[in-house]
Amino acid sequence: MSVLAEPNRRLDADERRAQLVEAGLGLLESAPFDKIGAAEVARAAAVSKGLVFHYFPTTADLHVAVARAAAERLVGSLVTDPELPQERRLALGLEAFIAYIERAPAAYLAVSRGAGRNEGLLAVYEDARRAIVQLMVEALGYDDPPPALRIMLRGWNAMVEEAVLHWLADRPIPRERLVDLLKQAALDCVSAALAAEAAAA
């Protein structure tokens, strides 16, 4: 149900903020991140530019809010059924990640490569990385994983992002093969990290 469906209803502050972020997320699927400003969001949400400025005083504020919502949606899409076997969960997570980037690769690239642009975007990016690693850590049954495992999971996440973005340019191998290779890389990294920790203990 879209909040846009009832333009005349008076929204409370949280709803209004969510509506504007939602409008920004919608724009992100067709416009580059840099081109999303208060004017575009106001138009998409059928509200005044002044109202957008009221909630997001600067373009950076707006970008951070939209990026955070996009990142939360991404992390949410990666949650898998804990009843499923781990390899299946890994494959489902990879498929969801690829589908997510595929929907708006330019937007993803803008956030990932542009994260250093401001502290807020960098925090969104770091939080998303941390949340994804946490999903994996929990799937592996750890509260507090050994450091080698955490480092390699961070690294594997970066590998997935880069491999998928690179693959998307011309999709030179079938999607299933990409998923298989990245799944295998995760299994290899996890077992190497655990073996290294066991040997060191």
Add this chain to the structure above:
Amino acid sequence: MSVLAEPNRRLDADERRAQLVEAGLGLLESAPFDKIGAAEVARAAAVSKGLVFHYFPTTADLHVAVARAAAERLVGSLVTDPELPQERRLALGLEAFIAYIERAPAAYLAVSRGAGRNEGLLAVYEDARRAIVQLMVEALGYDDPPPALRIMLRGWNAMVEEAVLHWLADRPIPRERLVDLLKQAALDCVSAALAAEAAAA
């Protein structure tokens, strides 16, 4: 030999440009990338600010030139003796990469996370990634590697960057263990990619 040693000698344009970039590189080891401007470079190179502006009309031009020089230095440091066994070359390359980032992690982070800030920086970052993958492709004996291998090598590069930056925060495992894990990940990715290509052929 520093060009700064002879302040009164008249430098030709290329030498002068190189001197200014060199001064910028020096600053990068102690100051964040964002804080390096024409004034700082002029002071470090003992020249006028106007001269810096003559070669680098904008701060973005200066940043791109300094980042490119830093990236070229990084790629140069990763070249290893082709006579050595491949695993040894891989370990040496990883050690050089870690040493490079260790010297100025904030600067590396600024370029890698801030690459989306402008087209020039993004190009420097992409060119460096491409050059590093090319070093690996050549070490593996390929002119034109199969796509799965190229994708996984790109991914592995991103993994190394992320793992090293994450490790540097508190170095929770010994450096040799990090090198071993990343080396093992490369070997695993390469053999999985080649096996997938062989199965598909």
